Amino acid sequence: MPDANLLGTEGKGFVHLMEHLPLERISIAVAAIAAARAAYEWTREYVFERKAFGKPVGDLQNTRFVLAEMLTEIEVTQSHIDRCVLALNAGELTAVDAAKAKWWASELQKRVVDRCVQLHGGYGFMMEYPIGRAFVDSRVQTLYGGTTEVMKEIIGRDIAARPA
Numbered sequence: 001m002p003d004a005n006l007l008g009t010e011g012k013g014f015v016h017l018m019e020h021l022p023l024e025r026i027s028i029a030v031a032a033i034a035a036a037r038a039a040y041e042w043t044r045e046y047v048f049e050r051k052a053f054g055k056p057v058g059d060l061q062n063t064r065f066v067l068a069e070m071l072t073e074i075e076v077t078q079s080h081i082d083r084c085v086l087a088l089n090a091g092e093l094t095a096v097d098a099a100k101a102k103w104w105a106s107e108l109q110k111r112v113v114d115r116c117v118q119l120h121g122g123y124g125f126m127m128e129y130p131i132g133r134a135f136v137d138s139r140v141q142t143l144y145g146g147t148t149e150v151m152k153e154i155i156g157r158d159i160a161a162r163p164a
C-alpha cells in the first residue's frame with residue numbers, strides 16, 4: 001500500500017478509534033432523542049384518532065399522563081443533548097459526558113417507544129405501523145457504540161478516580 005494512503009499515524013489506529021468514540025456516542029444519543037420524539041408524535045396523533053367505547057383514547061386520563069411523562073422526559077433530555085452537541089462543536093465534549101448522554105438517551109428511547117406501543121394497543125405489534133418497527137429498531141441502541149453497562153463503567157471509573 002502506498003504511504004500516501006495511510007490514514008492517521010502508523011501504529012496509532014486504536015488511539016484514533018478511541019478519539020472518535022465521543023462523536024459516535026453523541027451521534028447515537030442524537031438519533032435516540034429524535035427517534036423518541038418521532039414515536040411520541042405518532043402516538044399523540046394516534047390516540048386522538050383511535051376511539052374505544054365511544055371516545056378517543058387520548059381523552060383517558062392515563063393516556064394523557066403517559067403522554068405528559070414522555071414529553072417531559074424527551075424535552076429534559078433534549079436540552080442536555082443540545083448542550084453536549086455545543087460542547088462537541090467547541091471541541092470540549094469529554095468521553096464521560098458522551099457516555100452519560102449515550103446511555104441515558106438510548107435507554108429513554110427504549111422506555112418511550114415501549115410506552116408508545118402500549119398506547120397503540122394491538123396495532124403497536126404490527127410492522128405496518130411505524131411504531132412497531134420503531135420498537136424493534138430501538139432495541140439495538142443500548143448495545144452498539146458501547147453497551148449501557150460499559151457507559152456506566154466509564155462514568156463510574158471517572159467518579160471513583162476523583163479525590164474525595
Ligand SMILES: Cc1cc2nc3c(=O)[nH]c(=O)nc-3n(C[C@H](O)[C@H](O)[C@H](O)COP(=O)(O)OP(=O)(O)OC[C@H]3O[C@@H](n4cnc5c(N)ncnc54)[C@H](O)[C@@H]3O)c2cc1C
Nearest residue numbers: 139140141142143144145146147148149150151152153154
Ligand atoms: C447492529 C450492530 C452494529 C454494530 N456496529 C459496529 C461497528 O460498526 N463497529 C464496531 O466496532 N462494533 C460494532 N458493533 C458491536 C457493538 O459495539 C458490540 O456488540 C457492543 O459493544 C457489545 O459488545 P459485545 O457484543 O461483545 O457484548 P459483550 O461484551 O459480550 O457484552 C455482553 C453483556 O455483558 C455486559 N458487559 C460487558 N462488559 C462489561 C463490563 N465491563 N461491565 C459490566 N457489564 C459488561 C454488556 O453490557 C452486555 O450486557 C455493532 C453491534 C450491533 C448489534
